[in-house]
Amino acid sequence: MTTEEGKAATAAAAGRSGRRALAGRLSWGLADQAASSMTNFAVGIYVARTLGLAAFGVFSLAWVTYGVVLNVSRGVATDPLVVRFSAVPVATWRAATARSSGAALAVGAAVGAVCLAAGLALGGGVGAAFACLGVVLPALLLQDAWRFAFFAAGDGRKAFVNDVVWGVALVPALMVAARAGGVPAFLLAWGGSAAVAAAYGCVQAGVRPRPGAVRGWLREQSDLGGRYLVENVSLSGAGQLRAYGLGALAGAGAVGAVRGAELLLGPFLAVLMGLSLVTVAEAARVLDRAPHRLRGFCLLLGGGQAAAALLWGAALLLVPDGAGALVLGDVWHSAALLVVPATLGVAGAGLGTGAAAGLRALGAARRSLRAQLFASSCYAAGGLGGAVAGGAVGSAWGVAAATLGSSAVWWLQLRAALREHDQKPIREVRTS
Numbered sequence: 001m002t003t004e005e006g007k008a009a010t011a012a013a014a015g016r017s018g019r020r021a022l023a024g025r026l027s028w029g030l031a032d033q034a035a036s037s038m039t040n041f042a043v044g045i046y047v048a049r050t051l052g053l054a055a056f057g058v059f060s061l062a063w064v065t066y067g068v069v070l071n072v073s074r075g076v077a078t079d080p081l082v083v084r085f086s087a088v089p090v091a092t093w094r095a096a097t098a099r100s101s102g103a104a105l106a107v108g109a110a111v112g113a114v115c116l117a118a119g120l121a122l123g124g125g126v127g128a129a130f131a132c133l134g135v136v137l138p139a140l141l142l143q144d145a146w147r148f149a150f151f152a153a154g155d156g157r158k159a160f161v162n163d164v165v166w167g168v169a170l171v172p173a174l175m176v177a178a179r180a181g182g183v184p185a186f187l188l189a190w191g192g193s194a195a196v197a198a199a200y201g202c203v204q205a206g207v208r209p210r211p212g213a214v215r216g217w218l219r220e221q222s223d224l225g226g227r228y229l230v231e232n233v234s235l236s237g238a239g240q241l242r243a244y245g246l247g248a249l250a251g252a253g254a255v256g257a258v259r260g261a262e263l264l265l266g267p268f269l270a271v272l273m274g275l276s277l278v279t280v281a282e283a284a285r286v287l288d289r290a291p292h293r294l295r296g297f298c299l300l301l302g303g304g305q306a307a308a309a310l311l312w313g314a315a316l317l318l319v320p321d322g323a324g325a326l327v328l329g330d331v332w333h334s335a336a337l338l339v340v341p342a343t344l345g346v347a348g349a350g351l352g353t354g355a356a357a358g359l360r361a362l363g364a365a366r367r368s369l370r371a372q373l374f375a376s377s378c379y380a381a382g383g384l385g386g387a388v389a390g391g392a393v394g395s396a397w398g399v400a401a402a403t404l405g406s407s408a409v410w411w412l413q414l415r416a417a418l419r420e421h422d423q424k425p426i427r428e429v430r431t432s
């Protein structure tokens with residue numbers, strides 16, 4: 001074998017090894033999100049079947065609020081960790097993870113205290129739900145932080161095991177909650193089992209969170225964290241605004257119907273979210289090793305997710321009413337009306353996430369922020385405008401139109417960011 005042939009064989013072997021490693025990391029991402037989504041799905045199904053549409057609407061309001069706080073935590077704590085500390089030496093990862101998880105814990109404690117106080121002040125069923133949410137928020141955010149930390153280290157298996165621990169702990173907790181009854185009991189069961197997994201995450205990582213280092217972490221990551229915070233909160237805040245507005249316009253039952261449709265799409269959303277755990281880190285690796293392949297990687301990612309969403313939605317249309325009612329109880333008949341627009345909305349979101357992963361990998365926080373602010377504004381406007389026109393069904397169609405239109409903006413921003421990245425070496429040569 002000649003020297004050139006030997007080099008070609010080595011390169012081919014390295015390529016095969018890299019593809020196997022990528023497939024392995026993506027597989028763990030999907031497995032982890034499947035475990036996490038099953039945990040959340042089980043809680044939603046229990047509440048929907050046990051307490052009915054109105055109580056499920058109250059639970060959904062607390063759930064949407066949790067989503068906002070979760071995105072705050074990710075913006076300031078785990079998103080910068082994944083962008084800057086993926087595939088770094090172990091000692092560097094451990095130090096960054098201690099501060100990142102400490103920041104997540106601090107966010108949970110601070111916002112949890114606000115939710116607790118607000119819930120006690122509100123009183124009633126909604127107030128009790130928010131008070132219980134405040135109690136469990138620190139554990140929920142810390143558990144989520146461990147997942148991202150493990151994927152940043154390229155060890156998705158640990159994230160999967162952690163979510164399995166949460167699911168196992170949830171089983172007896174849900175049994176107790178079902179006997180107690182009421183939304184607060186289910187919220188405490190959900191968050192209490194997350195606390196078990198959060199504590200186990202400390203053992204898995206061999207890292208203790210450092211909430212006292214949150215100020216230094218925020219200062220060091222301010223260039224990314226600030227923009228990611230606004231980006232994430234605008235997304236979840238738009239969802240919260242839509243839920244609150246829909247509840248005010250059409251009642252808690254309408255909020256429950258929308259959440260029920262989201263539960264029907266849960267298995268596919270598990271795939272989408274599972275991929276999102278690893279796609280930014282993988283896009284960063286593609287950018288480092290073969291920058292010219294980043295556009296194709298993002299297109300394959302977004303297009304694949306959109307196509308899969310459409311297939312899943314088509315399958316849902318074939319589900320008999322009896323089977324649907326068996327899963328969601330009284331929520332099924334309202335949720336089934338939203339399957340088509342909800343599917344189109346998820347397909348648009350999946351298409352946009354491909355471009356979003358590329359923007360994150362490029363560190364183009366300003367461009368991703370612009371795209372997200374535009375998308376969030378359209379989401380809120382479409383969701384609320386549709387609610388005024390046609391209740392839950394109108395809101396779902398408004399969100400679908402907004403999401404599909406916003407995906408084009410994401411891709412325009414990625415194209416511009418790639419052009420800027422390609423021109424960087426030219427500028428450097430000219431100035432040297």
